[in-house]
Amino acid sequence: SPEQSAGDRRRSATARAPEPDWSQAYAILTIPRLHLRVPVAEGVSKSGVLNKGYVGHYPGTQQPGQAGNFALAGHRNTHGEPFRYINRLAPKDTVRVETRSATYTYAVDRTLPRTAAHDRSVIRPVPRSTVRPAYGYDERGYYLTLTTCTPEYTSKYRLVVWGKLVSMRPR
Structure with missing residues (x-):
């Protein structure tokens, strides 16, 4: 992308995403600003979900479109690094979640740089x-x-991006 430096493009090219087993995915996360489309699987374990290239759904949090909080985790570096650039998301950027029954669109409105x-x-x-x-x-x-780790290449803190549901379209 034009926003990426040559170094970013080289790192992205060498950080090949593992091939997720699409039968484990139950949704697709799309972030147009980041040119990201990635499968979502249940759970946030490294070995069972995140290291396989998925974005993971935190057990105990809501599902897309439900009242409450639909919370996801993804690697920022390695294993496909789906959340590598979520720090670039800005208010009003959209995030779509597609399930078998509907497409849910959220608008980013807050970022917590470190917790x-x-x-x-x-x-x-x-x-x-x-x-x-x-x-x-x-x-x-x-x-x-x-949620993802920050600063890059460490897991000391978490970077958090929040959004609110703005639309739901049945499929």
Whole structure:
């Protein structure tokens, strides 16, 4: 993409995504701004989901289009690095989630540049971080949460991008 430097393109070319088993995927995540289209599987284990090139759905969080928080994790570096550039998402960028029954469109509206790796409050039904000043939401809604490691090449902290559901189209 024109936004990528030559070094970014070389790293992306050498970081080949594993070939996910599409029978394990139950949704497709599409982020037009990042030219990303990746399968979503249940769970966030490294060996069972993330290291196989999927974006993983946090168990216990809602499914797409449901009230609450549909929370996903993805690698930023290695294993296809689907969330490598989520730090580039800006307010109003769209994120689509396609399931067998519908396509859900979320609009990005907030980014938390860094929180503790163990900060599970960012994936609660009303997502809100424990960092100060507090980031997140105060009221119930239809949320999408994307999480990945930060800074790059480490797993010390988490980068979080939040969005709100703006449309649902039956398939």
